[in-house]
Amino acid sequence: MFTIEHEFDATVVTLVDEGEAPLEEDVTVIAFEDCVTVEQYDPVTDRVMKITMSFAQLRDLDAALDLPEGVYRLRLEDDEDEEEGEA
Template identity: 55%
Template structure:
């Protein structure tokens, strides 16, 4: 499950971990929600770490996000995206 919200300067996507309806109770531990905040110049990915009690955060440029998106669909190797 996920939600999408539009704020003044960002789009916020929250990915919610949930078990499939036919899973037995306690089949696997659920992970904390992943929150993705998309701005004009950067993307912030956050997830609460219950072991440390802290919020883990990754900040990526839009270019890095584009490269990640491309990398998810490519085989092992070295690549460079051409920018226009």
């Protein structure tokens, strides 16, 4: 399950883990104008852990989820993403 909220300066997507235990803590993805942050509460440290990615890194992550093992560089060509690389 997930929720989407549009705030003044960001879009916030919260991913809620469902199913059988053990369940993971909610993941919050916050898209700002120039970056994306991913946050998740860590019960071991009792802190919210946060990473910040550029939109280029997010684009690369999206592509990486559908590619086999290897080294890749995405390039924009005629407004289309193309993958290049070798496994």
